[in-house]
Amino acid sequence: MISRIPRLARPVLLRRTTPVLFDALIFAAILAAFYGLLAMARYWVGAAIPVTDISRSPWALPRYAFYSVMRIAVAxxxxxxxxxxxGYIAAYNRLLQGFMVAVLDILQSIPVLSFLPGVMLAMVALFPQKQLGIELGSIILIFTGQVWNMAFSFYSSLRSIPRELREAAxxxxxxxxxxxLQLELPFGAIGLVWNxxxxxxxGWFFLMACEMxxxxxxxxxLPGLGSYLQIAASAGDTRSMLWGLATMIGVIILIDQLIWGPVIAWSDKFKFEQVEGEAPRSALLHILRTSPALEILRRKTLxxxxxxxxxxxxxxxxxxTEHSVGASRRKELAAWISAVVCVFIAIIAIVYCLIQALALLAHLHSAxxxxxxxxxxxxFLRVNSALVIASVWTIPAGVLIGFHPKLxxxxxxxxxxxxxxxATALFxxxxxxIVQIGGGLGVGSILLMLLGTQWYILFNVIAGASAVPSDLKEVADLFHFSSLDRWRTVILPGIFPYLVTxxxxxxGGAWNASIVAEYFxxxxxxxxxxxxxxQISAATDAGRFDILLLATVIMAALVVSINRLVWRPLYRLAETKYRLES
Amino acid sequence: MAHEAIVEARNIEKFYDHPDNRPVQVIAPTTMTVYAGEILAVLGPSGSGKSTLLRILTGLSKASAGQVLWHGKPIDNQSLNVSIVFQSFALFPWLNVLENVEAPLKARAMDAIRRRKRSLKILETVGLDGFEAAYPKELSGGMKQRVGFARALVIEPEVLFMDEPFSALDVLTAENLRGELLDLWRSQSIPTRAIYMVTHNIEEAVLLADRIVVLAKNPGRIRTDLRVPLPHPRDRKSAEFVQLVDHIYKVLTQPDATPELAPAVSVPQITGDGKGAKFQMLPHARPGGINGMLEILSDRGGHDDLYRLAEDLTFEIDDLLPIVEAASLLGFVRVHEGDVELTTAGREYLEADMAKRKRLFNKAALEGAVLMRQIKRALESKSDRRLPAEFFHDTLDEHFSEEETVRQIETAIHWGRYADLFDYDAGSDSFYISEENRPAIEDNDSIWV
Structure with a gap:
């Protein structure tokens, strides 16, 4: 009898201890987060300190990292x-749809820093005595760099929900x-996660610009990792720069492991495919799913x-629905009238701002x-040289990696x-x-654009090259294609859609990076x-709103027209002529 | 009719808006009734608006004109208790089987315990007990459609609507599910009072339905409405069954014949829209498909029963009809009382080599197909012999829906390329006649082989 007890008890105990341990960890994490929030709140509602003395000691780094992470998280x-x-309003409001999508297109092409003066002045005016004003300003800046692609992703997800699913609902x-909850959000989930x-x-890329x-x-x-790196750079303190850089990379890897890994694994269930494929896994997600404490929280409260x-x-x-038709008709009318009023007010506001803006621009000299x-x-030249240089090394490298699974x-x-x-942190x-070699920012800025944007090309080329069907490659081998022919007939057409993406x-990234790359x-x-x-950075520094406005308008106009005139036609070509269908 | 009418459509019409303010009619004034106690099958070729009609009757889509009545009252101000079984199943992939089935009950604000009880019961009825926690992607097609049936039946709908519910399934699974549905219905284990089924499978309709409504296309309208007097279980091999299937086949293949008189009237051309008509629809068939059908027909001695041909090839009528229509338009076959027969021109075409076939096809297409003639002439009237596809698009879409216009142009491209009439350049989206397409080809074809 006695000998049987441990045998029975042990597996049960084992099964219990592990989750209990993790439960303790979860509680500890919640407690820590709670204390952090409190500290943050105390600091925020405290008196405004526009110029914080940023310490260059490595011991200040954990605190700075925490502040930066909180800013990015809130944003x-x-x-x-x-x-x-x-995305929801743009997808369902037929009156506003075209307008809202166009606005999204333009806002997406306006660089973060151009929002800075307006946002900062407004926030400081709102909370003149509190640190909260400056903090909110910084957070809104980070927000403006993050939000547009997510909104666009959710909008296009809503528009592409299959008709029969909508009808079933x-x-x-x-x-x-x-x-x-059961159709729209789940259908848009995967797009939202990747975006x-x-x-x-x-947010990390523009952190330095948004904190100081x-x-x-x-x-x-503002105290944070971005300002730490900037202060270290201004002082030419290499040791602090490396400390700051190491902290930033550490935090980014940690966030990747602790947040994105589980989130990607979790979002796999929203995949709209009818057959089962290889699903991404996350150990952390498994722990969270099997935690008894969270299970109780879910069952009893949520x-x-x-x-x-x-x-x-x-x-x-x-x-x-059981109300009479008349009521819904009245409601429809009310909605229509309020929409018209809103549009009317918006038009007046836009016209007023336009007149003001033109008045501001009228003072500018022709010079x-x-x-x-x-x-x-x-x-323009710099952005395109960065693209050319990036393509020159990433296309062969990407194709090599894509063609060789071992590599x-x-x-x-x-x-x-x-x-x-x-890239901004490495800059x-x-x-x-570069300065030691004797180079200037003219070349240096191209390098920074390159650092920030070449990865998009590389990853897409790798994806494209690994998607080229092996029978096409075999045909090239069979007919003894020369390398030139091989590139012209198999490789380039095969990776074309991915390359365009x-x-x-x-x-887009290079244009946006120019603000931090050309002025330092x-x-x-x-x-x-x-x-x-x-021009944009200098105008912000000097408070020259007229030049800031002009430069921003020109940049937005350039980015939008390049998208319309160059990329969209190429995209269409990629989708029709160069699509490989299995 | 002893039975009570549940749904009535009175002179309903449907138009789709068009950029030029010229609406395209997809359903001509139609009046039909769904009675209690019947399985009604709606049969028709693609383009006959059968799915649109279902959506109007269920309130998913509004009729452009006319009235839909449920129990004598207009559809607008009542909340219906209906459900639809979809061809694509339309399950929510992120919900498991139980959650999928519970979703419509949740929408009706039913509390959790009753919801669970009802859902489990219906899952047992459709043979899915034990699968509650599975996600749709873990299930086979047949199992998925069982979930589709469970979700539709769980609200105990007064009328169960089905939009080609079996056409995405393999033959055996479909047959199995049909049988089970019929058992549920006939044993009255579900409180549903009528079933409305859209299908393009004649046998399926004859197997299940008490009444069959056959639709014609362009625009959609009722061609015939007939009862199926056969007792259940129905035997596919029985003479009455085969006769009924044959009859419906004839109705479907002879758009202009009056169905009641069909056996007595001989109709030389099945292209109902007529050669002389200003706007005729090109049947969606590729030259390769036409050639294949002609060769099979020739192997079978040059003539065969259309229905038998389709059955032996395991083709649905929707797939075979356009090919037969195209061959008839080109004058290669003749359709007569549901039989299809090779013509002299057809035999000559079959015996010819590749180059000659192209030449014959070229001639036949110019004679028989209005659209081909129009494109050729328009191109020849231009000095550079090139016109944007948009030009033809614009003239076509006055008469066809956007989708149909695109299909018309696609078909014209296939035919034009095969017959060396003209070519199409995808890069500039335009039609053109190249030097090689010039009539010179007729004189010495041998060098072109």
Whole structure:
């Protein structure tokens, strides 16, 4: 009898201990997060300190990293809610649809820094005495760099929901709430997840610009990783730069492991495919799913709340349909009138702003306008040289990796780590080297654009090359194609759609990167070169709103027209002529 | 009719809006009724608006004109208790089987315990007990459609609508499911009072339905409405069954004949839209398909029963009809009372070599197909012999829906290329006649082989 007890008890005990241990970990994490939030809140509602003295000691790094992560996290959560709301309204409101999509297109092409003066001044005016104002300003800046692609992704997901699924929801009499939870949000989930990853990476890229900047005669510095790196760069302190860089890479890898890994594995169930494929796995997700504490929380609290909400909205919808037709017609009329009023007010506001903006621009000398145009030309050349240089090495390298699975297994993780490091953080180190060689920012800025954007091309080429069917390659072998023929008839057409996707993203990224690449505070002085990005940064520093406005408008116009005139036709070609169908 | 009418459509019409404000009619004024106690099958070729009609009757889509009544009251101000079984199943892939089935009950604000009980019961009825926690992607097609049936039946719909519910399944699975559905219906283990089924499979309709409505296309309208007097279980091999299938086949293949008189009237051409008509629809058939059909027909002695031909080839009528129509348009076959027969021109075509075939096809297409003639002439009237596809698109879409216009142009490209009439350049999206397509080809064809 006695001998049987341990045998029975042991597996049970073993099964219990592991999750209990993890439960303890989860509680600890929640406690830590709670304390962090409290500390953050105390600091935020405290008196405004526009210029924080940024310490260069490595011991300050954990605190700075925490502040930066919180800023990016708050901005990201706001982006997520905004993106879902914006995408939803744009997809369903027929009056506003065209307008909202066009606005998205333009906002996407406006560089983050151009929002800076307006956002900062508004926030500081709103909370003049509190640190909250400056912090909110910084967070909104990060938000403007993250939100647009997510909104666009959710919008296009909503538009591509298959007709029969929509009809199934309608014939089952789903309320709008149920339709959102069981059809729209799940259908858009995968797009939202991938765009979230891209957006957060963008947040890291512009972190330095968003945490420390000069606006006219005011100097803003917020404690964080971005400002730490900038201060270290200004002082030419290589040791601190490396410490800061190492911390940033560490945090990014940690976030990748702790958040994106589980999220990607979890979102696999939203894949809209009818057959089962290889699913991504995450150990952490498995722990979270099997944790008894979380299970109790889910069963006892979350599920009943969700159930009540569901039933509440279902009853509301049922009551609604049983109302007379007249009521719904009145409601329709009211909605129409309010839409017209909104559009009317919006038009007045837009016209007023336009007049003000034109008045602002009217003061500009022709020499200044010419200067901005020249700068636009210089940046145009720089962006395209960066694209050409990137293509020259990434296409052969990508094809090599894509064609050789063994090589891909080694190269893929390495390139992913390299790509996850925000180029802006590496920039000071690189610039130090360039200055020592005797180079200037003219060439250096191309290098920075390259660092930030070449990965988009590389990853897409690898994907394209590994998708080229092996029978096409075998045909090339069979007929003894020369390497030139092989490239012309098999490889380039095969990777073309992927290459175009990579180039589109890289081009947009390079334009945006020009603001941080062409103008840089380094060793107590400003380094800059002729370029549109430099114009925008310098105008922000000097508080020259007229030049800022002009340069921003020109940049947005250039990016939008390049997209329309070059990339969209190429995209169409890629989708029709160069599509490989199995 | 002893039975009570549940759904009535009175003179309903459907138009689709068009950029030029010239609406395209997809359903001509149609009046039909769904009675309690019947399985109604709606049969028709593609383009006959059978799916649109289903969506109007269920309130998913609004009729452009006319009225839909449920129990004598207009459809607009009542909430219907209906459900649809879809061809593509339309299950939510992120919900498991149980959650999928519970979803419509949740929408009706039913509490969790009753929801669970009802769902489990219906899952047992359709033979899915034990699969509650599975996700749709883990199931086979037949199992998925069982979930589709469970989700539709769980709300105990008054009328069960089905939009080609078996056509995405393999033959055996479909046959099995049909039988089970019929058992449920006939044993009255489901409280559903009528079943409305859209299909393009004649045998399926005759096997299941109490009444069959056959639709004609362009625009969609009712051709005939007939009862199926056969007792259940029905035997596919029985003479009455085969006769009925044959009759419906004839109705479908002779768009202009009056169905009641069909056996007595001989109709030389099945292209109902007529050679002389200004706008005739090109049947969606590729030259390769036409050649294949002609060769099979020749192997079978030059003539055969259309229905038998389709059955032996395991083709649905929707697949075979356009090919036969095309061959008839080209004058290669003659269709007569549901029989198809090779003509002299057809025999000559079959015996010819590749180059000659192209020449014969060229001649026949110019004679028989209005659209081919129009494109050729339009191109020849231009000095550079090139016109954007948009030009033809614009003239066609006055008469066809957007989707049909695209198919018409695609078909014309296939025919034009095969017959060396003209070519199409995808890069510039335009039609052109190249030097090689010039009539010179007629004189010495040997060098072109």
């Amino acid at each position: 990201y959560v706001a982006s997520l809610f905004f993106a879902v709301a914006y 309608a014939i089952s009499r789903f309320s709008k709430w149920q339709r959102f 979230s990853i891209v957006s957060v990476a963008g 900047f000069v606006l006219g005669n005011r100097d803003f510095r 599920a009943p709340i969700a159930e009540r909400l569901d039933l509440y909205f279902a009853k509301l919808a049922t009551a609604h 200044q306008i010419l200067g901005v145009l020249q700068a636009a030309g210089a940046t 891909a297994r080694i190269a893929q993780p390495l390139t992913q780590i390299a790509a996850s490091v925000p 000071p180190v690189l610039l130090l080297g 990579g180039l589109v993203t890289a081009s 505070h380094f060793k107590n002085q400003v380094m800059s070169t002729v370029g549109l990005g430099a």
